[in-house]
Amino acid sequence: MTDIQAPETQHPSQQAMELIDILWRQDVDLGARREVFDYSHRQKEHELQRRREQEEEKKQQRLREEEKALLAQLQLDEETGEYIPRPLPSALPPPTKQSTVTPLEATQNVNFPEGDDSMSFDECMQLLAETFPLVETVEHTSACLDPAVAPDPSSSSSNHILMSAKEPALPQDSLSPAPVIADQRAPEMEQAWMELWSLPELQHCLNLQMEEPTAYLPTSSPEVQDGNYTFYPMSKSTNVGPNPEDACPPTFINTFEEVFPDMVTPEPMMVNSNLDAEGFCETFYPDPVLCAPESGEAHVMEHKESGTLPELPKKPPLNTMDLHSHSPRDALERCKQEAMPELPDSDSGISQNTSPHASSPEKSVYGDGSFGFSDSEVEELDINPGSAESDYSEMFSLNFQPDDFQQNALMVPHTGQSDQQQDKKPKQHKSKPAEDGGQSDGPFTKDKQKRRSEVRLSRDEQRARALQIPFAVDMIINLPVDDFNELMSKHQLNEAQLALVRDIRRRGKNKVAAQNCRKRKMENIVGLEYELDSLKEEKELLQKEKSQTGSSLRKMKQQLSTLYLEVFSMLRDEEGKRYSPSDYSLQQTTDGSVFLVPRTKKTHVGKSKEHKLASAD
DNA sequence: AGGCGCTGTCATGTC
DNA sequence: ACGACATGACAGCGC
Numbered sequence A: 001m002t003d004i005q006a007p008e009t010q011h012p013s014q015q016a017m018e019l020i021d022i023l024w025r026q027d028v029d030l031g032a033r034r035e036v037f038d039y040s041h042r043q044k045e046h047e048l049q050r051r052r053e054q055e056e057e058k059k060q061q062r063l064r065e066e067e068k069a070l071l072a073q074l075q076l077d078e079e080t081g082e083y084i085p086r087p088l089p090s091a092l093p094p095p096t097k098q099s100t101v102t103p104l105e106a107t108q109n110v111n112f113p114e115g116d117d118s119m120s121f122d123e124c125m126q127l128l129a130e131t132f133p134l135v136e137t138v139e140h141t142s143a144c145l146d147p148a149v150a151p152d153p154s155s156s157s158s159n160h161i162l163m164s165a166k167e168p169a170l171p172q173d174s175l176s177p178a179p180v181i182a183d184q185r186a187p188e189m190e191q192a193w194m195e196l197w198s199l200p201e202l203q204h205c206l207n208l209q210m211e212e213p214t215a216y217l218p219t220s221s222p223e224v225q226d227g228n229y230t231f232y233p234m235s236k237s238t239n240v241g242p243n244p245e246d247a248c249p250p251t252f253i254n255t256f257e258e259v260f261p262d263m264v265t266p267e268p269m270m271v272n273s274n275l276d277a278e279g280f281c282e283t284f285y286p287d288p289v290l291c292a293p294e295s296g297e298a299h300v301m302e303h304k305e306s307g308t309l310p311e312l313p314k315k316p317p318l319n320t321m322d323l324h325s326h327s328p329r330d331a332l333e334r335c336k337q338e339a340m341p342e343l344p345d346s347d348s349g350i351s352q353n354t355s356p357h358a359s360s361p362e363k364s365v366y367g368d369g370s371f372g373f374s375d376s377e378v379e380e381l382d383i384n385p386g387s388a389e390s391d392y393s394e395m396f397s398l399n400f401q402p403d404d405f406q407q408n409a410l411m412v413p414h415t416g417q418s419d420q421q422q423d424k425k426p427k428q429h430k431s432k433p434a435e436d437g438g439q440s441d442g443p444f445t446k447d448k449q450k451r452r453s454e455v456r457l458s459r460d461e462q463r464a465r466a467l468q469i470p471f472a473v474d475m476i477i478n479l480p481v482d483d484f485n486e487l488m489s490k491h492q493l494n495e496a497q498l499a500l501v502r503d504i505r506r507r508g509k510n511k512v513a514a515q516n517c518r519k520r521k522m523e524n525i526v527g528l529e530y531e532l533d534s535l536k537e538e539k540e541l542l543q544k545e546k547s548q549t550g551s552s553l554r555k556m557k558q559q560l561s562t563l564y565l566e567v568f569s570m571l572r573d574e575e576g577k578r579y580s581p582s583d584y585s586l587q588q589t590t591d592g593s594v595f596l597v598p599r600t601k602k603t604h605v606g607k608s609k610e611h612k613l614a615s616a617d
Numbered sequence B: 001a002g003g004c005g006c007t008g009t010c011a012t013g014t015c
Numbered sequence C: 001a002c003g004a005c006a007t008g009a010c011a012g013c014g015c
Helices: A002-009 A018-025 A033-037 A039-071 A103-111 A121-131 A133-143 A156-166 A178-184 A186-197 A200-211 A231-238 A250-259 A268-273 A277-284 A296-304 A320-324 A328-339 A361-366 A375-383 A387-396 A402-411 A419-431 A448-466 A473-478 A481-490 A495-570 A605-616
Strands: A584-588 A594-598
Touching: A448 A473, A448 A495, A473 A495, A481 A495, A495 A584
Parallel strands: none
Antiparallel strands: A584 A594
């Protein structure tokens, strides 16, 4: 209950989001108030109404088929499985072509189209609306019956209840011509109700009513008298969401199956017997309505329906796109893409084309929001009026003849050139407004670097084209000097053309040179960085070596000092006294002799040292 | 809006 | 002297 009324508070105020909003909310919005305020909702309801009419028509057809199968099997074409048209009493619709004529059928068949493909959807809808006002009302009423109180449709009491439910509503339904007709149709209607009860969609409706049973009781709900109200249950079935139990509690399903066992088997027989069901749906549902999302049990059940219960998108009946692709499969695909990206496919049962033909090739090529113009092309269009013509053509009054130019350019043998430039040539032609009105033929590239270079090159190409230079720009730039001169000599070019060719060649070569220069510069930078790194590593190594050497030196000095003192400690003078290191020092000559030298008296070091050492030894 | 990087182009110098 | 090439400087463009 709460989730039913919640959407009312969330009534969308954004008109732009109406469609999506309604599609996604209608499954929970069971109240009638919303439709009162929601115009789009009412539109949707109209479509549902129409659909219900068609559904009713199908049910009638099925009924007739069953009768026919029992009474007139001769009409069944054993080879094709189709019923052969029977010329008798009533001109029945081609899908089933039955012979049994009931009052209801008579009223139907009077105006019902012969399944003519030439009949437009709107016409069919109009015809159905005119033909089955009562059926619509009856079905609305039935859809609103509380399944808890709805007995077995096969019982006679069911009819009583149904009719009693229907009758109070009819007089108030100004749109319905109905009561008298309904009474006349009573026997057939009972059978029709049996069929109706077996429809999965009705089951969904009843499921919803179980959630709010009183809301659709025909005697108590004012919405019953409103022809618009019936669409909510149906919508609910279409948008149950990922969790089917949200829409159809298991407890109710069980109860429902017990009460209406026929409903739970949504009749594969219908698919078999009604051989033209799909064609019928294709005829009368050329609209994306077939592709509203659904899931869970609703999905499975309605899948068996094979398109008899198309879903309800809020779309205009026929827009440009609909006219473009008129088949329901196309509409189905479109709708699947638009309305249910995350849901499993909507089934509606109409044989869906599972192969994704997302968009037409034209759309994939051009439909990028840019109307076929790439940024570079737009830029070129902006450039066009200025550079080439103003610089050369206007100056020399040259007429541009792209075909001639192209022919000439193609006649000249090409030397190897970058793909980039090769790809640009057709684009250049496209950029000429006089040539094709700016329509792009090639795919839309987003490589801006490439585009930029293309734009740059296109300037010279445009200039060359403007002056009718009979060579390709890449040739002008990349030919060796001798070949280039030979080429120039072969063609009689005027001064402007020669100047342009020279400029093109100069610019092209300078461009390459600049690229090479920058490349070298970058390589130099990289090389210098690498060299810098190497030098840093070398510096670290040298510093490490230096520190190691220093530590080694210090260690050796310390060892020397220790040894020095040890030697001194062992030296004695004549009196047996030690020499003071502060007064004497040990010195070693080149020949290995060691002398004890007084620090203050170095003049006669020689003898005394030798003496001392000798004495020391 | 300004900075930054990329690219084309021009001017100039060198070979 | 001329052409090719190299390079600094500048402008345009896109991010």
